[in-house]
Amino acid sequence: MAVQKNAYRQNRLLIIIFLVFISITFVVALFISYNLTAKYVENEFASKKIEVLEQTIKPYNDFFQNKIPEITSYQGFLDSASAGKYATTVFNDYGFVRRIIFYDALIGGKTAMTVRKNNLSIAARAVYQYWHIKGVVKGVKQHNPANEDDFREMAVKLSNYVAFSDTSRVSSQDELFKAFWDVKPDKISYTNILRREDVRIYRDLQLLGNSRGASYKQNMMTFYLDPYLMKVKNTHPELYENVTIAPVVYDPIDSEGDKLITEVAFPGAFSDYKLFFSSAQGYLTTEINRRFMPIGAVVLLMTGILMLIGWLIYRNLNVNIKLFKLQYDFINNFTHEFKTPVSVIKIAGSNLKGDGELTERQRRHYGKILDEEADKLNELMNKLLSFTQLENKSITLKKEAIELESFVGRYIDTFKIKYPDFKLVYKITGVQTFYTDPVLLGSVFQNLIENAYKYSHPRQKELFINISHEKRNIVFSFADKGIGIPKNELGNVFKKFYRIENQYNQNGSVGLGLAFCKELVNFMNGEITVYSRVNEGSEFIVTLPYEN
Numbered sequence: 001m002a003v004q005k006n007a008y009r010q011n012r013l014l015i016i017i018f019l020v021f022i023s024i025t026f027v028v029a030l031f032i033s034y035n036l037t038a039k040y041v042e043n044e045f046a047s048k049k050i051e052v053l054e055q056t057i058k059p060y061n062d063f064f065q066n067k068i069p070e071i072t073s074y075q076g077f078l079d080s081a082s083a084g085k086y087a088t089t090v091f092n093d094y095g096f097v098r099r100i101i102f103y104d105a106l107i108g109g110k111t112a113m114t115v116r117k118n119n120l121s122i123a124a125r126a127v128y129q130y131w132h133i134k135g136v137v138k139g140v141k142q143h144n145p146a147n148e149d150d151f152r153e154m155a156v157k158l159s160n161y162v163a164f165s166d167t168s169r170v171s172s173q174d175e176l177f178k179a180f181w182d183v184k185p186d187k188i189s190y191t192n193i194l195r196r197e198d199v200r201i202y203r204d205l206q207l208l209g210n211s212r213g214a215s216y217k218q219n220m221m222t223f224y225l226d227p228y229l230m231k232v233k234n235t236h237p238e239l240y241e242n243v244t245i246a247p248v249v250y251d252p253i254d255s256e257g258d259k260l261i262t263e264v265a266f267p268g269a270f271s272d273y274k275l276f277f278s279s280a281q282g283y284l285t286t287e288i289n290r291r292f293m294p295i296g297a298v299v300l301l302m303t304g305i306l307m308l309i310g311w312l313i314y315r316n317l318n319v320n321i322k323l324f325k326l327q328y329d330f331i332n333n334f335t336h337e338f339k340t341p342v343s344v345i346k347i348a349g350s351n352l353k354g355d356g357e358l359t360e361r362q363r364r365h366y367g368k369i370l371d372e373e374a375d376k377l378n379e380l381m382n383k384l385l386s387f388t389q390l391e392n393k394s395i396t397l398k399k400e401a402i403e404l405e406s407f408v409g410r411y412i413d414t415f416k417i418k419y420p421d422f423k424l425v426y427k428i429t430g431v432q433t434f435y436t437d438p439v440l441l442g443s444v445f446q447n448l449i450e451n452a453y454k455y456s457h458p459r460q461k462e463l464f465i466n467i468s469h470e471k472r473n474i475v476f477s478f479a480d481k482g483i484g485i486p487k488n489e490l491g492n493v494f495k496k497f498y499r500i501e502n503q504y505n506q507n508g509s510v511g512l513g514l515a516f517c518k519e520l521v522n523f524m525n526g527e528i529t530v531y532s533r534v535n536e537g538s539e540f541i542v543t544l545p546y547e548n
Contacts, residue, residue, distance in 0.1 A: 055233040076217035087130035099131040103220040115155035118163040122155040241279040430469035456482035485532040
């Protein structure tokens with residue numbers, strides 16, 4: 001007899017499309033996120049150079065804004081000794097200062113270096129030069145200074161400030177910068193800033209033409225700087241492989257090959273120079289990969305979550321399909337189980353109420369048929385009712401002492417009468433009396449023996465029942481030589497309404513037998529397991545707690 005198969009549609013194409021869609025989305029997301037990360041790193045390569053510049057010129061800014069203006073605090077009373085001490089602190093703190101020229105100046109005096117402007121004389125009484133060699137500061141007085149032009153420019157600025165500044169208010173920073181500072185490439189000149197009362201005094205000297213012969217001290221310094229002595233502070237080594245100081249006019253040949261380059265000019269006295277940044281493409285690739293890893297991990301995690309959601313949806317649909325199949329099979333088989341006895345009862349009843357006379361033998365025959373078919377219906381209804389009661393815990397366990405030898409013997413004799421071709425053998429070891437509910441245990445025996453007969457080949461209907469006492473349990477083993485159960489079906493045989501599709505299971509089963517056994521065993525605080533091989537047989541093992 002051919003095995004009837006129920007076809008339940010599963011749209012595998014939709015699953016494949018979903019997996020392909022998720023895979024493509026994953027690849028596209030990785031590609032886009034990697035490109036965005038690469039673009040972001042390249043943008044940072046172009047923008048973060050300002051931070052490197054700020055950190056590199058930080059000592060220069062401190063020198064320009066704080067150290068040089070300290071000269072004003074001396075109010076023109078620096079001499080060669082105090083100027084030397086000042087120069088020492090400059091050389092110690094600012095390594096990019098190469099040498100310092102100190103002009104000990106007089107306003108209103110006359111020397112060999114005298115600048116007369118706006119009827120005011122500004123003279124350099126002495127000129128000193130300071131430099132350092134291996135941390136040692138040296139100074140010398142210059143008798144023939146070669147920096148006379150620097151002095152003259154600063155003297156003219158000072159004279160103009162005295163002549164034209166507004167002493168009724170505080171001068172602005174821009175006015176002070178123009179009068180007392182002179183910033184040129186690699187060089188900064190500075191004179192101490194005059195107070196307003198000093199300006200008024202010097203303006204009187206201009207009006208009198210220094211007829212009184214008075215003179216006033218003034219200090220001027222020129223700082224010679226070397227940008228190559230500045231320390232480059234690469235605050236972003238992950239972006240910039242090499243950072244160097246180069247002239248503004250420097251332009252690398254062939255654009256440094258496959259390297260990325262950028263640059264930024266220095267301000268002030270270093271305006272002829274720039275910071276030159278370069279990184280090989282592979283160097284930036286390493287940083288791109290490092291930043292991409294967490295992004296890639298997030299993309300992978302999101303893809304995994306989507307896959308998990310898809311799998312959960314698929315599993316839910318699959319469970320629903322199986323439930324539908326179980327319900328469909330249950331209705332089909334249950335209808336058949338009811339239909340057959342009802343049809344037989346209908347036929348027998350029709351014959352009994354017919355017009356023809358019935359012999360005593362015929363009457364008894366029809367009566368037997370009615371009785372057997374009614375018992376089948378009653379047994380099926382009782383099984384369903386008992387199953388429901390077990391699930392709802394609405395029955396109680398009625399334990400009593402059972403003599404296993406007689407208990408098992410009765411079932412063996414009953415089935416031998418019912419199935420003469422059924423070979424039943426049993427063995428009891430280490431136990432005689434068992435304290436349990438005989439009705440529930442009998443239902444387990446009846447279902448497992450019935451299954452062993454039903455699912456065995458016509459010429460191999462054999463069952464061996466072994467009962468043994470192991471530790472605190474009693475073990476019932478039911479081993480047949482039937483058709484066996486496929487390995488992938490072992491986890492489903494105890495499920496309610498589940499039926500294995502085979503030629504023995506097309507009619508007369510609603511998938512309740514083994515599920516009923518499991519519920520019974522669980523209710524008795526035991527467990528049931530199965531071991532099986534296809535075409536070799538199955539062994540059901542029931543383990544129950546032993547009580548004397």
